[in-house]
Amino acid sequence: GFDLAHSPTLAAIEEARALFADATWTAAPVLAGDVNPEAEETVSNPTGGTSPGTVQPASEADVATALDNAAAWDAPLDTRRATLLRAADMLEERYGEIFAILAREAGKGLPDCVAELREAVDFLRYYAGQATNTPPAGIFTCISPWNFPLAIFCGQVTAALAAGNAVLAKPAEQTPLIAKLAVEVLHEAGVPRSALQLLPGGGKVGAALTGDARINGVAFTGSTATALHIRANMAEHCAPGTPLIAETGGLNAMIVDSTALPEQAVQAIVESAFQSAGQRCSAVRCLYVQEDIAEDLIRMLTGAMQALNMGDPWHLSTDVGPVIDDTARKGIVEHIEAARAEGRVIADLKAPEGGTFVGPAILRVGSISEMKREIFGPVLHVATFKSHELDAVIDAINATGYGLTFGLHTRIDDRVQHVSERIEAGNIYVNRNQIGAIVGSQPFGGEGLSGTGPKAGGPNYLPRFSAPDHQDASGTWESA
Ligand code: NAD
Numbered sequence: 001g002f003d004l005a006h007s008p009t010l011a012a013i014e015e016a017r018a019l020f021a022d023a024t025w026t027a028a029p030v031l032a033g034d035v036n037p038e039a040e041e042t043v044s045n046p047t048g049g050t051s052p053g054t055v056q057p058a059s060e061a062d063v064a065t066a067l068d069n070a071a072a073w074d075a076p077l078d079t080r081r082a083t084l085l086r087a088a089d090m091l092e093e094r095y096g097e098i099f100a101i102l103a104r105e106a107g108k109g110l111p112d113c114v115a116e117l118r119e120a121v122d123f124l125r126y127y128a129g130q131a132t133n134t135p136p137a138g139i140f141t142c143i144s145p146w147n148f149p150l151a152i153f154c155g156q157v158t159a160a161l162a163a164g165n166a167v168l169a170k171p172a173e174q175t176p177l178i179a180k181l182a183v184e185v186l187h188e189a190g191v192p193r194s195a196l197q198l199l200p201g202g203g204k205v206g207a208a209l210t211g212d213a214r215i216n217g218v219a220f221t222g223s224t225a226t227a228l229h230i231r232a233n234m235a236e237h238c239a240p241g242t243p244l245i246a247e248t249g250g251l252n253a254m255i256v257d258s259t260a261l262p263e264q265a266v267q268a269i270v271e272s273a274f275q276s277a278g279q280r281c282s283a284v285r286c287l288y289v290q291e292d293i294a295e296d297l298i299r300m301l302t303g304a305m306q307a308l309n310m311g312d313p314w315h316l317s318t319d320v321g322p323v324i325d326d327t328a329r330k331g332i333v334e335h336i337e338a339a340r341a342e343g344r345v346i347a348d349l350k351a352p353e354g355g356t357f358v359g360p361a362i363l364r365v366g367s368i369s370e371m372k373r374e375i376f377g378p379v380l381h382v383a384t385f386k387s388h389e390l391d392a393v394i395d396a397i398n399a400t401g402y403g404l405t406f407g408l409h410t411r412i413d414d415r416v417q418h419v420s421e422r423i424e425a426g427n428i429y430v431n432r433n434q435i436g437a438i439v440g441s442q443p444f445g446g447e448g449l450s451g452t453g454p455k456a457g458g459p460n461y462l463p464r465f466s467a468p469d470h471q472d473a474s475g476t477w478e479s480a
Pocket residue numbers: 143144145146147148152170171172173201202203204205206207210221222223224225226227229230247248249250280281374376404444445446450451
């Protein structure tokens with residue numbers, strides 16, 4: 001293994017690549033009972049390389065088996081904590097296999113693989129430390145997206161487990177293999193099967209797992225549209241008051257005023273808009289630049305974008321990998337082409353052949369209010385503003401109804417205060433890149449259409465996985 005506080009050596013990375021370049025994995029339901037899955041399907045590789053393996057989606061019978069056999073994890077608190085900590089160590093040790101699966105199943109680049117494993121392990125250790133003897137909610141369904149298929153999956157599942165629940169975990173249909181590995185590790189570490197069952201599959205499986213009266217809570221991360229479906233499904237089938245913890249999409253903005261350090265702003269924008277091929281929920285989608293610096297800043301930004309390399313995410317020389325699948329690619333390309341037809345493309349790059357690549361693009365918009373949906377790819381929209389329009393820009397950003405991340409680059413102290421008091425966003429980034437969070441010290445989560453709260457990786461998260469009488473949204477909590 002390697003110390004996750006440091007990056008793995010190139011030799012360790014090359015060794016892992018050689019070991020797992022042609023390996024295949026399979027994911028099938030992992031149940032505390034008999035398994036009767038649907039027919040095997042091939043898992044796609046967004047880079048265009050060989051498939052990383054196959055998946056057998058859970059059937060209706062599998063969902064019934066999982067619900068029938070789910071049992072809260074009633075081990076003593078010390079055992080639960082030690083088990084989760086052991087699982088964290090075991091995950092770190094399997095870094096080579098994890099990177100290979102993330103690269104071949106999700107198209108993740110090496111820096112993203114390292115960051116994702118670190119976040120997953122941080123979640124395990126943090127929630128292990130937060131666990132208390134408070135009674136669990138009961139059965140918790142956890143539904144995760146493909147864009148952080150290890151970190152978010154582990155975050156939800158271990159929060160629910162740390163609180164002592166029985167977990168029914170459904171990973172995104174695009175990324176079942178990394179979820180299977182995580183569940184395998186948790187079981188090997190000592191989590192009983194009845195407390196953690198894996199149900200791969202798509203929306204149908206998700207709907208079955210959120211539309212049953214035996215469910216005592218749902219943790220969901222994904223699009224706002226799916227969260228609204230789940231809420232309606234739960235209202236129809238679950239007991240009144242069954243909690244839904246939803247972390248959803250955003251239309252994230254950044255304001256750069258004429259006092260900002262241009263190089264710092266450009267670096268921050270490029271990282272936030274284009275790294276991970278723009279497939280981070282925190283990514284900046286709409287940049288507001290003050291008019292008097294707009295021409296210079298956009299020229300610098302275009303130059304920086306044109307220097308990006310696209311290609312095989314396993315290479316350190318690659319800056320932008322593929323988007324997750326062809327449906328995603330088509331939707332993003334259509335959006336760029338519609339802008340081109342209106343003469344709004346400032347600059348864009350040609351995507352390489354093979355795989356589901358999208359060339360990064362910078363598009364002009366008049367206002368964020370023209371953006372009707374989150375474009376989940378490497379596309380940055382740019383608008384300009386005059387000094388006296390700052391409050392109107394803040395109003396327009398708030399009027400989208402989303403409230404996930406927001407960035408500000410300025411060197412006026414009062415302005416930092418003014419803007420951050422008025423912007424409605426869960427995470428605000430000042431004079432730095434607009435990316436992610438740090439488990440423990442920077443909890444992450446949105447407001448409005450971007451999520452229900454509480455923030456993941458923060459002190460208020462775990463209590464929401466406890467029995468309703470014991471939930472305390474303020475974050476103060478009786479210790480064991
Ligand atoms: P998605 O909503 O399409 O899918 C998410 C999960 O929901 C998948 O596991 C999917 O199978 C499942 N699902 C689909 N239909 C369902 C249904 N009817 N009932 C139950 N489950 C169902 O989202 P995605 O494309 O996988 O992920 C990208 C989205 O996630 C973006 O909008 C992004 O902003 C958001 N996201 C938010 C955060 C956050 O912390 N706020 C983090 C990561 C991603």
